[in-house]
Amino acid sequence: MGKSYPNMLPEHEAFIRKQHIFFVGSAPTAVEGHVNLSPKGYDSFRILSSSQVAYLDMTGSGNETSAHLEENGRITFMFMAFEGAPMILRLYGSGQVVLPDTPEWDRLIPLFQPLPGARQIITAAIHEVKTSCGFSVPYFSYEADRDTLKQWSVNKGEEKLDAYRREKNRVSMDGLLTTLGKSSP
DSSP: OOEEESSOOHHHHHHHHHOSOEEEEEOOSSTTSOOEEEEEOSSOEEEEETTEEEEEEEOOSOOHHHHHHHHTOEEEEEEEOSSSSOOEEEEEEEEEEEOTTSHHHHHHGGGSOOOTTEEEEEEEEEEEEEEEOOTTOOOOOOOOOOOHHHHHHHHHHHHHHHHHHHHHSSBOTTSOBOHHHHHOO
């Protein structure tokens, strides 16, 4: 049976810091809209307080999380143990998108290692933390991060990345405007 907490305890924070991958879930309000679940890697997740988190979001082929946050703010993070004792930890919250060249970006970006292709920072105020057993999660061993996305971003260069974001990251697959879409013509 899982347990629920109003914010992260020190042992939750320690567990999160050990993980090499996390998952981000979001969904539009419309029933026919697509639920989005994205795996995230690299050293991109930060705990700001027991009830506030952020992650550095990389340029990708879609930007569903941003569109969903613009529409309704709902976000869920999931971490799971692939090594050691089994556990699944979920963070439920309300998120927002922070774009480059804003005061909030300038405040948060020093918390992260530089990553080529970073397009935005997602922050979330956490209102519930849930743990569950994770007994069925298999063991996997971490070898290394893939460099493919970083290399793709470097090879593309900033000018082509900006054009790519304007083409692929302004509107969700359900037609919702993302934060990038709302902030650029």
